Amino acid sequence: MDWQAWHQRYDDPGSDLSRRLDAVKTQVRAALDRAPDGPVRVISLCAGQGRDLLDVLEDHPRRADVRARLVELDPELAAAARERAPAEVEVITGDASLTDQYDGMVPAELVLLCGIFGNITAADIRRTVAASRQFCATGGTVIWTRHREEPDLVPEICGWFEDGGFERVWVSEKDAGFGVAVHRFTGVPEPLVRGRQLFSFVPGGV
16 A cells, blocks of 8 residues: 555545545544643554644644644655654554553543554454554543444444443434444553554555
């Protein structure tokens, strides 16, 4: 997959990917709005150019409170994120599937799992959903994406989150042309298990 070419679709305002980004940014803004007073920790897995968070931080009133770590494997995409990231946002060029990448930054108030679930197996999705209990602070928000083409796993993924102590906040309509969902963690964070790989991308997506 040419991920840089894929990211260029964000520049087309009429593309499904651009409209999905807009939906994600709306939910990022809402999550920051409801975050408790004090520092707001954010982690983003497979962050790409970081547009979903960095665009919002440009003018969000909680910008100074955010402490974020973006993890992206592609060095050019990571460099693009790093170039525009404020000092409080760390960009790591590395494998986002490894739990060690998030040591010291979890539990977080906002966890971004965007652009992942359409590229990994159902078993890996379920493993990543379970790990979200280690990533999320009580009351923290997970924003995730998954296409609505068949097999449409969005209802099943919602169930996996909800069985694990998350409550549904919002899910985009099935006919929106994309899938974005928001869950809030109501449980107690689990300790981070280091040394685990949560997922591997499947060539061509799933």
